[in-house]
Amino acid sequence: MLARASQLFLTTLRDAPSDAEAVSHKLLVRGGFIRQLSAGIWTFLPLGWRVHQKIVQIIREEMNAIGGQEMLMPVLTPVELWEQTGRAEIAEIFHLEDRNGRRFILPMTHEETVTFHAKEIQSYKQLPQILYHFAVKGRDEPRPRGGLLRVREFIMKEAYSFDRDDEGLDISFRKHAGAYDRIFERCGVEVFQVQAESGMMGGKESMDYLAPSGSGENTLVTCERGDYAADLEIARGIPRAPEFPASLGAPAEVETPDVTTIEALAAFLGVDAAATSKAMPVVTSDGTVVLGLVRGDDRLEEAKLAAALGAAVRPATVDEIRAAFGAEPGSLGPISFSGPVLADEALREGQFVAGANRTGWHLRGVEAGRDFEPRFADIRESRDGDTCPNCGGRLRFQTAIEVGHIFKFGSKYSEPLGATFLDEDGKERPLVGGSYGIGPGRIMAALVEQRHDENGIVWPASVAPYHAHVVGLIGGEEIAASTASELAAHGFDVLLDDRVGRAGEKFADADLLGCPVRVTVGKKSLEDNAVDVRSRAAGDDTRVPTSNTVNWVVTWMEEQ
């Protein structure tokens, strides 16, 4: 395939839009891959769509390889279907009406729709099934951001598996995990599989695929030795051991006037901040005030706390705190508090300082189990300095983009929607399902985040808009055109820069667009009957005889 730059909708920009922050946002816009239409709503320009399509094709091939059957389900969806599963209430859903006032939604996923169709499955003999499609999703995000990182409309590959039982689902789940590994590998994007919260989708086993990047919404925690990876929200890092002061036989009150922060408390008492405790009162959805207690140098991880309590929580207000503790924030503690106390595991051992529930006073020598009876759970946010729960290695923290998610939803949708089949005994049973998503646009953004330099993008050959970028300079126009044709004839996607322009501008555009191989054809090398070839990643020219150009590129590509 051969494209001529002189005829393409090529819209490179010298400057990035001033409001762009993320590298992927800047470079994809500058390179003319994408353009914004509205907040979180993006057009893929021809160049960007080529990349998107290449990613889509890789996904398609790997889905087909595990027996997936491609289909297409509609975007317009009658709201009644979602009312049956209770998901119509989700705030992120776009609602609209037709001319007769009939209500529709733009679905964020297609579980309801695919399960509606799965009702045609009647017998265990028709199972298992893997169905998938690439479809436009609508999500009324409260805050879109970062170019393609978080958008309100996007294409997602969604696959759905239907099995007769949990064992079958397990097999389907593992097939998808294998396919996902191959997809990300082929796309050239670095990804970690981590345990995930299932969030608003509900369900059981759930894995996220996180791609480390300079910008993103998740924090990926990995062990330096490579045997642990988790999302920060559930990461189980091991905190350093505190330096405890001498033990006391019983808690002792100490006046701490105007000391309301941990730093001030530790300094005032001359103790390690890790030998203090931090009281975080929260209120559950039923109105109970619960005291979350973490080590002084730790932060409470609300997601863990909510998971441990099995309920959504919010921070208590100052009035609620006064009513429940009889003291101001800054002097709160577990002793003499009548409500439930959920203490972090790190507080199991040793004696620490706690608020006295008396404004301006703390207690030294407080010991969990002796002085108060908490429930223990892991509720601290893992942080720099923690070690790996598996091997004791150091943990690393980096921002990441969620590029895929697989999870088991069981009969969560088949039961309310009545999608059942008959087993060998003639017994009616609900279909057991799984759901598997990948965002090609997010893979694209993650790739740019992971693979760029100061001049532009460095695409992997598998998803690059073109394999080779042939730059024709003055005096080299004809050889450039014939070289481009030859490369195209060998099956490469080739971009020929046949525009009238200076070398510098063409090189700058080539670097920005990021095709893996650049072939420069100009007078300088043609004097040696040669062209200059370079890989975008390595960045240095190799002079190759014109007669050998195609061979060189073929060989180079095979090495990739």
Added chain:
RNA sequence: CGGGGUGUGGCGCAGCCUGGUAGCGCGCUCCGUUCGGGUCGGAGAGGCCCCCAGUUCGAAUCUGGGCACCCCGACCA
């Protein structure tokens, strides 16, 4: 939804405080020049200054009200 910020040719910005014919750089068109890392010079085209209302002889500029977009947070399959 809370906090902060920005709306002026395609992109990046100045002008606004102190009202008086709308400017700069890049890009674009044409001419010449240069020609392997965004040449140089000249001549041009292109703007309901986000919208509405008000104040004023006169509003990009002042006042009020909207809207849009960005960033931080909350939220997030």
